[in-house]
Amino acid sequence: MIEYEEASPPVRQVYDDIMATRQVDWINNFWKTLAVQPELLKRTWEGVKSVMAAGALDPLTKEMVYIAVSATNGCQYCVNSHTAAARKKGLTEEMLSELLAVVGMANQTNSLAYGYQIDLDEAFKNGGRHS
Amino acid sequence: MIEYEEASPPVRQVYDDIMATRQVDWINNFWKTLAVQPELLKRTWEGVKSVMAAGALDPLTKEMVYIAVSATNGCQYCVNSHTAAARKKGLTEEMLSELLAVVGMANQTNSLAYGYQIDLDEAFKNGGRHS
Amino acid sequence: MIEYEEASPPVRQVYDDIMATRQVDWINNFWKTLAVQPELLKRTWEGVKSVMAAGALDPLTKEMVYIAVSATNGCQYCVNSHTAAARKKGLTEEMLSELLAVVGMANQTNSLAYGYQIDLDEAFKNGGRHS
Amino acid sequence: MIEYEEASPPVRQVYDDIMATRQVDWINNFWKTLAVQPELLKRTWEGVKSVMAAGALDPLTKEMVYIAVSATNGCQYCVNSHTAAARKKGLTEEMLSELLAVVGMANQTNSLAYGYQIDLDEAFKNGGRHS
Amino acid sequence: MIEYEEASPPVRQVYDDIMATRQVDWINNFWKTLAVQPELLKRTWEGVKSVMAAGALDPLTKEMVYIAVSATNGCQYCVNSHTAAARKKGLTEEMLSELLAVVGMANQTNSLAYGYQIDLDEAFKNGGRHS
Amino acid sequence: MIEYEEASPPVRQVYDDIMATRQVDWINNFWKTLAVQPELLKRTWEGVKSVMAAGALDPLTKEMVYIAVSATNGCQYCVNSHTAAARKKGLTEEMLSELLAVVGMANQTNSLAYGYQIDLDEAFKNGGRHS
Numbered sequence: 174m175i176e177y178e179e180a181s182p183p184v185r186q187v188y189d190d191i192m193a194t195r196q197v198d199w200i201n202n203f204w205k206t207l208a209v210q211p212e213l214l215k216r217t218w219e220g221v222k223s224v225m226a227a228g229a230l231d232p233l234t235k236e237m238v239y240i241a242v243s244a245t246n247g248c249q250y251c252v253n254s255h256t257a258a259a260r261k262k263g264l265t266e267e268m269l270s271e272l273l274a275v276v277g278m279a280n281q282t283n284s285l286a287y288g289y290q291i292d293l294d295e296a297f298k299n300g301g302r303h304s
Numbered sequence: 305m306i307e308y309e310e311a312s313p314p315v316r317q318v319y320d321d322i323m324a325t326r327q328v329d330w331i332n333n334f335w336k337t338l339a340v341q342p343e344l345l346k347r348t349w350e351g352v353k354s355v356m357a358a359g360a361l362d363p364l365t366k367e368m369v370y371i372a373v374s375a376t377n378g379c380q381y382c383v384n385s386h387t388a389a390a391r392k393k394g395l396t397e398e399m400l401s402e403l404l405a406v407v408g409m410a411n412q413t414n415s416l417a418y419g420y421q422i423d424l425d426e427a428f429k430n431g432g433r434h435s
Numbered sequence: 436m437i438e439y440e441e442a443s444p445p446v447r448q449v450y451d452d453i454m455a456t457r458q459v460d461w462i463n464n465f466w467k468t469l470a471v472q473p474e475l476l477k478r479t480w481e482g483v484k485s486v487m488a489a490g491a492l493d494p495l496t497k498e499m500v501y502i503a504v505s506a507t508n509g510c511q512y513c514v515n516s517h518t519a520a521a522r523k524k525g526l527t528e529e530m531l532s533e534l535l536a537v538v539g540m541a542n543q544t545n546s547l548a549y550g551y552q553i554d555l556d557e558a559f560k561n562g563g564r565h566s
Numbered sequence: 567m568i569e570y571e572e573a574s575p576p577v578r579q580v581y582d583d584i585m586a587t588r589q590v591d592w593i594n595n596f597w598k599t600l601a602v603q604p605e606l607l608k609r610t611w612e613g614v615k616s617v618m619a620a621g622a623l624d625p626l627t628k629e630m631v632y633i634a635v636s637a638t639n640g641c642q643y644c645v646n647s648h649t650a651a652a653r654k655k656g657l658t659e660e661m662l663s664e665l666l667a668v669v670g671m672a673n674q675t676n677s678l679a680y681g682y683q684i685d686l687d688e689a690f691k692n693g694g695r696h697s
Numbered sequence: 698m699i700e701y702e703e704a705s706p707p708v709r710q711v712y713d714d715i716m717a718t719r720q721v722d723w724i725n726n727f728w729k730t731l732a733v734q735p736e737l738l739k740r741t742w743e744g745v746k747s748v749m750a751a752g753a754l755d756p757l758t759k760e761m762v763y764i765a766v767s768a769t770n771g772c773q774y775c776v777n778s779h780t781a782a783a784r785k786k787g788l789t790e791e792m793l794s795e796l797l798a799v800v801g802m803a804n805q806t807n808s809l810a811y812g813y814q815i816d817l818d819e820a821f822k823n824g825g826r827h828s
Numbered sequence: 829m830i831e832y833e834e835a836s837p838p839v840r841q842v843y844d845d846i847m848a849t850r851q852v853d854w855i856n857n858f859w860k861t862l863a864v865q866p867e868l869l870k871r872t873w874e875g876v877k878s879v880m881a882a883g884a885l886d887p888l889t890k891e892m893v894y895i896a897v898s899a900t901n902g903c904q905y906c907v908n909s910h911t912a913a914a915r916k917k918g919l920t921e922e923m924l925s926e927l928l929a930v931v932g933m934a935n936q937t938n939s940l941a942y943g944y945q946i947d948l949d950e951a952f953k954n955g956g957r958h959s
Contacts, residue, residue: 201425203417210925216747217413217932220740224409229398234365235406241369242410242939244550245376247640247902250417250424251410252552257432267360269431270603273550275366277610278355279373279382281543282348284635286334286381288506288535290514290693293381294332300400300945301388341532347616348539351609373546375943378509378771383945401734404943408741412936415766419899419928421824421907431552463687465679472794478878479675479801482871486671491660496627497668503631504672504808507638509771512679512686513672519694529622531693537628540617541635541644544610548596548643555643556594562662562814563650637812640902645814663865666812670872674805677897681768681797683776683955725949727941741937748933753922758889759930765893766934769900774941774948775934781956791884793955799890802879803897803906806872810858810905817905818856824924825912 174205184208187218194222201254233262241276306339315339318349325353332385364393372407437470446470449480456484463516495524503538568601577601580611587615594647626655634669699732708732711742718746725778757786765800830863839863842873849877856909888917895924896931 177188177200187208188200207214225235236259243251256269264272308319308331318339319331338345356366367390374382387400395403439450439462449470450462469476487497498521505513518531526534570581570593580601581593600607618628629652636644649662657665701712701724711732712724731738749759760783767775780793788796832843832855842863843855862869880890891914898906911924919927 199427201428202422203413203420206420206422207416209921210929212747213925213929216744217416220409220744221413223736223740224402224405228402229396230368230402230406234368235402237361237365238369238372238403238406239410240550241372242376242407243414244546245373246411246414247545247549248414248417249549249552250422250428251414252550253424253428253431257428260432265360266602270606271355271359271361271366272369273547274355274603274606275361275369276373276550277543277547278351279370280377280546281539282334282352283374283377283379283382283509284506284542285338285348285535285539286379287509287511288502288514288538289334289337290511291333291337291381293384296330297332297381297384297388300384301391340528341536343616344532344536347613351613354605354609371943375939378938378942380942380945383943397733401737404940405734405737407943408936408940411939412932414902415899415935416928416932418902418904419895419907419931421904461689463690464684465675468682468684469678471790472798474878475794475798478875479678482671482875483675485867485871486664486667490664491658492630492664492668496630497664499623499627500631500634500665500668501672503634504638504669505676507635508673508676510676510679512684512690513676515686515690515693519690522694527622533617533621533623533628534631536617537623537631538635540613541632542639544596544614545636545639545641545644547600547610548641551596551599553595553599553643555646558592559594559643559646559650562646563653633812637808640807640811642811642814645812659864663868666809667865667868669812670805670809673808674801676771677768677804678797678801680771680773681764681776681800683773723951725952726946727937727944730944730946731940741940744933745937748926748929752926753920754892754926754930758892759926761885761889762893762896762927762930763934765896766900766931767938769897770935770938772938772941774946774952775938777948777952777955781952784956789884795879795883795885795890796893798879799885799893800897802875803894804901806858806876807898807901807903807906809862809872810903813861815857815861815905817908820854821856821905821908821912824908825915 174202175208176205180208181211183211184214187211187215190222191218195258203250203254233259233264236262236264237268237272240272241279244273244276245280305333305336307336311339312342314342315345318342318346321353322349326389334381334385364390364395367393367395368399368403371403372410375404375407376411436464436467438467442470443473445473446476449473449477452484453480457520465512465516495521495526498524498526499530499534502534503541506535506538507542567595567598569598573601574604576604577607580604580608583615584611588651596643596647626652626657629655629657630661630665633665634672637666637669638673698726698729700729704732705735707735708738711735711739714746715742719782727774727778757783757788760786760788761792761796764796765803768797768800769804829857829860831860835863836866838866839869842866842870845877846873850913858905858909888914888919891917891919892923892927895927896934899928899931900935 175184180188191204192198207217236255239255240252306315311319322335323329338348367386370386371383437446442450453462453466454460469479498517501517502514568577573581584593584597600610629648632648633645699708704712715728716722731741760779763779764776830839835843846859847853862872891910894910895907
């Protein structure tokens with residue numbers, strides 16, 4: 174892992190942007206590990222920054238979606254770090270609980286849909302979009 | 305699959321509740337397939353109804369989380385049926401696009417976190433909750 | 436895909452063993468596809484034959500476990516072919532329904548365990564085995 | 567996590583039912599964590615209790631299916647806690663070993679089926695069910 | 698889906714780069730679908746172009762890794778489109794067969810490692826890197 | 829786990845073959861755990877040995893594919909042990925970094941393909957193979 178003090182200028186530039194964007198004064202292990210390959214660090218951070226920014230969806234909704242995917246994948250680091258981020262954006266215990274209830278329900282019904290090999294209803298083709 | 309006309313009273317009761325709750329006038333294949341086992345149908349529907357209802361999170365956010373999990377699992381039926389449901393609750397093309405961008409980003413960074421075997425930062429323990 | 440008629444002697448030998456072991460008179464697409472690489476065909480079949488045979492667990496239980504994994508992975512081919520096999524070994528509609536209910540429940544509680552990042556209880560270390 | 571002593575009456579009622587049903591005298595971390603949301607605790611426990619009870623399948627078979635799904639998902643908590651439960655219901659080392667061999671084989675052949683994009687045989691349509 | 702003829706200048710610029718980089722004269726459905734959100738299209742293409750280019754690993758090895766991940770995830774579109782790409786870069790039937798055998802083996806042993814909850818050997822800590 | 833000193837002759841024979849093939853002088857936990865069932869140990873080792881040997885693909889490429897699948901599955905033991913093995917076969921930090929970038933990109937685009945439910949292009953049918 175590359176610490177801030179030993180980072181090359183291009184890596185330090187990304188670190189500075191991470192801290193400014195997230196309003197924190199430290200860099201977490203994920204970025205310090207990617208920094209071994211400065212190009213991978215830069216591309217990944219720019220992707221995350223752009224994707225997680227406010228847009229048609231607000232940032233807290235995006236963090237919740239991120240947590241939902243990570244809980245489904247079983248990624249401990251990802252669940253923990255994004256739950257921490259989501260709390261700073263307003264996630265309450267009650268919201269987290271409902272979020273995980275939806276995640277659990279989705280994983281349950283997904284496997285029922287797989288197991289029963291259910292055919293797609295005509296009305297749902299293309300996600301209900303009229304062509 | 306059990307059609308409405310041939311359904312037993314307990315199954316028909318669940319079908320009626322599904323149509324009333326969702327304000328639709330038909331039953332989709334998922335429920336018609338589960339109906340072979342009335343108890344499984346009832347329990348699954350009651351769980352879905354309770355979990356997807358408004359609470360600390362609004363119903364559209366819940367549908368988006370459901371889609372996120374289903375896209376991660378690769379469940380075609382689930383993505384399609386819940387995208388259709390989400391559209392009825394206000395999901396726009398732009399929101400769907402941002403949603404899937406977050407899902408894609410989460411899957412990418414999840415596998416980077418796995419591949420690099422990144423240790424959890426002290427500050428993220430327990431999802432940033434102070435104990 | 437390699438049909439029986441055009442198969443080389445080593446491939447035909449595996450095909451014969453498949454038909455004799457399973458008491459069927461045809462070869463399904465999975466094996467006809469693997470047959471392009473006779474060694475992969477042979478090794479995979481021998482593994483399947485050995486693993487799925489009666490032992491401490493009976494063959495029907497093994498088929499149900501195979502279906503459970505395949506429904507979790509969302510493998511359509513695998514769910515369909517092994518459900519067909521399980522029916523021949525005695526799987527009823529009711530058993531299938533209960534099996535899938537367990538699979539759905541497991542996928543639900545698995546994601547809750549991930550999402551809440553639950554610590555392992557001392558008593559469950561090593562799967563409850565006394566060391 | 568909510569300990570028994572500090573639990574509200576509705577939570578304590580679920581805890582009592584868990585201990586009575588499982589014939590144990592303690593509550594494991596999974597339930598103590600869900601208890602932050604009494605409704606989620608109650609609904610999840612009632613689902614698990616109903617699904618894992620004896621029916622067309624015996625309870626040990628259900629535990630093995632649960633372990634199979636959890637090993638496929640890589641859920642450490644789930645594998646450990648249900649292996650412990652399965653041992654109390656009669657799971658031997660030999661049965662566990664055969665179970666995991668089937669799980670491993672299913673995961674292997676599932677990915678071969680995906681990788682080769684194998685078409686479903688006519689005879690396997692609908693899981694071999696005659697329509 | 699946005700066809701080339703109806704594409705806006707920024708989308709057309711990405712399409713032109715895709716065709717020039719891949720030396721093809723058509724655009725596949727994946728990109729035509731992402732084009733509904735020009736920014737998502739651009740960012741995803743630039744990521745793919747950069748990541749899949751020759752570097753410390755040659756492009757064919759990268760395509761094989763992409764296929765391995767997609768077969769594990771069960772993504773039909775991804776397996777098919779990247780198998781087609783890999784063939785153009787020199788993938789033979791024999792290489793594909795060996796590739797899928799490794800993928801199958803990895804999925805099998807991964808689930809065995811999960812199921813037996815195997816502790817990491819001291820010598821493997823940090824992926825065998827000496828600290 | 830079965831140590832070398834306490835191993836029965838058939839287990840010891842496998843252990844000797846593992847050490848000779850891999851040119852190491854110790855047995856890692858994975859094999860010592862499988863050894864509780866000598867037949868599972870033997871079959872798994874013979875599969876791994878055969879599949880990971882040089883063929884149309886070189887052994888280092890195979891190790892990288894194995895790591896890619898394991899990072900996708902989130903199997904910590906598997907990623908660590910095979911990263912260690914790959915280093916001994918010539919994997920550099922830069923190669924590992926590019927490998928994981930491809931894995932991350934594949935997981936990202938896989939979920940986009942799922943989420944948008946993209947139809948397979950005619951030209952990609954059968955992985956681009958001309959029939």
